[in-house]
Amino acid sequence: MYHQYFGLSEPAFSIAVNPRYLYMSDQHKEALAHLLYGVGGGGFVLLTGEVGTGKTTIIRSLLEQLPENTDIAMVFNPMAEVPEMLEVICDELHVDYDRNRTSVKALTDALYQYLLDNHRRGRNTVLLIDEAQLLSPEALEQIRLLTNLETNTQKLLQIILVGQPELNRLLSQPRLRQLAQRITARFHLNPLTLAETRAYIAHRLQVAGLTGDRNPFPPAIVRKIHKFSGGIPRRINILCERALVGLYGHNKHKVDSSIFRLAKKEVVGSLREPGARRTPPGWVLVLVPALLLIILAAVLWPQSQREPASVPQAPVADIAAEPQVAPEADVAPAVKAYVIQRLPVAQTLLLREFGLPENNAGCWQGRGSDLQCETERLDTWESLTQLNRPVVLTLTTEERFTAYTVLVALAGNRAQVLDESGERIEVPLKELGPQWTGRVVYAWHRPPGYFGPIGEGDRGPAVNWLASQFVTIDGQNSPLTDDRYNRALAERVKIFQRRAGLEVDGILGQKTILRLNEMLGLDPTLQWQEQP
Incomplete structure (x- = not known):
């Protein structure tokens, strides 16, 4: 174990919440x-x-x-x-x-x-x-x-x-x-200052049992860590953890520039360096081309008056990026049956997909403690497909009222949603898309004792749960661990994450749990059902 290599009693930079490690700036x-x-x-x-x-x-x-x-x-x-x-x-x-x-x-x-x-x-x-x-x-x-x-x-x-x-x-x-x-x-x-970042790293190492004279992070590296993390403690933890693993793998005792670059490369998918180049906001991508079209039209307008020209129509945006708006005449009033006016009704229908009775509002009323309810904003139908579970969509109707619908399946350019009686209705995405605000609510089964990401060195019921799931998946005779998140379990998690297309970090986080629940049939998925 890498922390034993440094003489630590436990991992110093676990992202699990532990008040013992609270650095009191x-x-x-x-x-x-x-x-x-x-x-x-x-x-x-x-x-x-x-x-x-x-x-x-x-x-x-x-x-x-x-x-x-x-x-x-x-x-x-x-x-x-x-x-x-x-x-x-x-x-x-x-x-x-x-x-x-x-x-x-x-x-x-x-x-x-x-x-x-x-x-x-x-x-x-x-x-x-x-x-x-x-x-x-x-x-x-x-x-x-x-x-x-x-x-x-x-x-x-x-x-x-x-x-x-x-x-x-x-x-x-x-x-x-x-x-x-x-x-x-x-x-x-506020984020930590450079001085606080230096003291924060030293504090966590000291709590884990490392004396100050053996600190593996030189001042120059601490400056780089601070710049890359922006002074956010959670980001500092992730980066320092990767750096220590890199030292262990290369049989070194001090983080140098090469180890820092390796650690930074591992986490760059989840952390964005302050000042790094960012993708322009969506409104820029829409507004700039529109302004260019206006300028072009102003230049070409006199010519169009002299000689009529056939102007090709602009291509319609991909439905995954921005659903198409169907002409009003093409919308049949009957399909509006999927619009649900009250959120509690939509929530009840969603949790019915988890097998809960109608009189049980699950995680919305503090009951069903193994269920966790989440709210999130998504941009595309593709992101909903990746989430792969029933959701409550927040809609803005043509009359500009807030309403809801429960989406239970996606296939191509079609969706299946529920009406208030729980019956499935098929709706074209080009109709549903213009009404969807991007806000979704979904639920998932939370492992016992799980309150946040866990990794190597952690203990508890969630670790036992994780090990038992791989017993089922792999057909093992015994789990990889009894109650401690060991290296073998972390490596098995990495294999699962790699196959599932997730960030490969060996940490049990929400996205990994969602995929495990999906594979084991613990949570419902966006399963299409052909209607009679």
Whole structure:
């Protein structure tokens, strides 16, 4: 094992969240202090930061420092509508409510009674919402109203919102100004400086058991790591991990330029170097050709008046990049049966594909803990094909209303979607495409004990699950490991990733799990069914 080669007790740069490795820079200390302030009765507290800056690690550190008299409800994927979100909060706090009466008022009344009882017992109640940028304005407004639950002297519920920078833009909307005014403390996590990057790397090595005089990262290499990673801790971890593996493979003890280039080459598919050349945005690719056509038309217009010419039509964009818009006359009103007006109906139909009964809203109501619900924005039908699982598509109808449909199969230029009764309807992509906003919601079975990417050296139920899946796939007599993610299991994962066309890193992440679930039949796929 490479970490033993360096005398480390465990991998120093695992991307699994571990509060022991939390590097408390001045800004991280301040961020944690803000969260503890919120737990202590500070009202609304807001923590934002780019992906990978350490927000989740700070949350885990907060959980380890919670006062004993604190009850906390944690919402990690807040995509549900208002009633469902209130149910999730009530379920997290074990609030007793009538499951046959799940209106906003009934749920709020039950929550208020619980908070009063908790207050009488001398207990504080905290609501922490991660990925809060996914909340709708309506849900944020309802959360604001929850802070109206109070006694004469104190708020009964303290709320912590954690999210990406988009959350600040969301809260700047005029209709959310009342909520924004109630935020008593806010903090934004910035990327690490060069000095902090140097200290961060040394800190993780020290926690893993390496003394400072044996640090394999010279100052010149640390500068390169900082420049390439942009100071994002998660990116630093990935790059340093690859560099240490490179040292082990080449029997070296100090990272030099050649090892750094090899490590950088391995991760360049998932990390983009600051300042690297980027693909122009889609609007540039559309606008520039359009302007050129206008200029060309202005030049040729006088000639066209003297001598009529036959101008060939511009080619229609590929449907995978931008679905074609069919002429209005070609759209038959009958096919509009697939449009679903209410999101909960579409969610129920989606989870029915997972075998859940209609009265079980799965991961949207905190039930069915093995299911994980995700929201994502995709650009093409091809990306949906690669995802290869039923999804809820968010639509904008011709009347400019938001609606939904459940896509369950794709084949060529056709799709199969569900109507509200669950019957499959075949729809041309050229009709569905102009209505699709790009937003999708999907679900997947999460392995037991899985809360984020795991790799070599990690332990737990998710490792056991992974090893047992390869027993099934390979027809083995025994798993590659008992409970520790060892080199043999990592190499088997790499083989699977290579065959599946995934990034080959030997780490069990969400994309690898999705492909495993697909192969083992654990999740439904976009399977076309011929209609009678």
